[in-house]
Amino acid sequence: MGRVTVREKILRIREGAVSDRVDTLVVEEPLEVRVxxxxxxxxxxxxxxxxxLAVGFLAGEGVVHRSDEVVGIRYCAGSTTEGSNTYNIVDVALAPGVVVPEASVERNFYTSSSCGLCGKASLDAVRTASRWTVTEDPVALTPATLSELPEKMRAAQRVFERTGGLHAAGLFTAEGDLVAVREDVGRHNAVDKLVGWALQHGRLPLxxxxxxxxxxxxxxxxxxxxxxxxxxxxxxxxxxxxAVELAAESGLTLVGFLRGSSMNVYTRQERILA
Structure with a gap:
């Protein structure tokens, strides 16, 4: 398994004071996903x-929806001069009958850690691929519960505390209990890791x-x-x-600027019990 952090020597300047230090950096490396x-x-x-991450990505693309649609996942050997495993290639084996993405869908697209996947070009693409609907979901949260989520998620971020350079995605119950959290240099990757974990444990839809x-x-x-x-x-x-347009049309409650007791509720406001 690859390293999550590395240590690097730096020159630190603070208010005119100069010193040599060692800083902890979050690792960013490519991962190739094969099907x-x-x-x-x-x-x-x-x-x-x-x-x-690999399974969550496939779930986000509408390729898989249940745990039994994935029959195996393994690391493949990398291309180092020593012939050792780089742990940067993952191959997902799908169950018979699961439609494998065709060449026109694969696109050999490149996903960066900052911008995410831009392959879905329209709202219609999401409507077609999504198996679940959230319109009738009876979930309800109080503003007090919502206000606690950022700090609860931050407290569970082990790598962030050492680097200050990671995004996170946290899954919570309506009562504000943390179910799972995942970290990554990319926001979309953190969500994929969370969804992939949920799918493999048979928890979709959430x-x-x-x-x-x-x-x-x-x-x-x-x-x-x-x-x-x-x-x-x-x-x-x-x-x-x-994002607001998609949330409004699909019945998703979207909350932004969630900081302390302040927040903006953009869609399906009736789920937030003030």
Whole structure:
């Protein structure tokens, strides 16, 4: 398994004082995802929970929906001069009958850790692929419960405490209990790791839950929440206009600028019991 952090010598300057220090940095490395031996995508990610990441990515693309649709996951040998395993290639074996993405769908697209996957170009693509609907989900949360989510998620971020350089995605119950948290240098990767974990444990769709993410709420993150059947998406920063549009049309409750007791509820406000 690859390293999550590395130590580097730096020159630190603070208010005119100069000193030599050692800083802890989060690792960013490429991960190639293969399906049944065929390359599908490459994403820049923080090593760790790679199997969850691969499965969560496939769930977000509408390729898999249940745990029994994935029959095996393994690391493939990398291309180092020593012939050792780099742990940067994952192959997912799908069950017979599961439709493998065709060449036109594969696109050999490149996913960066910052921008996420831009392969889904329209709202219609999400409507077609999504198996779950959240419109009738009866979940309800209080503002007090929501206000506690960022700090609970931060407290569970082990790597962030050492580096200050990781995003996170946390899955919570309607009562505010933390179910699981995943970290990554990319927001969308953290969500994929979380969804992949849930799928492999037979927990999709994630009814009556809330997804808390660091950073902003993009269209891609709203899409991933819907693909996992999550009815509430909350973010510490701003949502994009397309994320709000998608949330409104699909019945997703979208909360932005969640900081302390302050927040903006953009869609399906009736789920937030003030």
């Amino acid at each position: 049944n031996g065929r390359p599908l995508t490459v994403t820049m990610r923080t090593p760790g929970n790679d199997f969850d 009814r009556e839950t809330a997804l808390m993410v660091s950073g902003r709420a993009s269209f891609e993150l709203a899409q991933k929440a819907l693909m996992a059947g999550i009815p509430v998406l909350a973010a510490v920063s701003a949502p994009s206009s397309l």
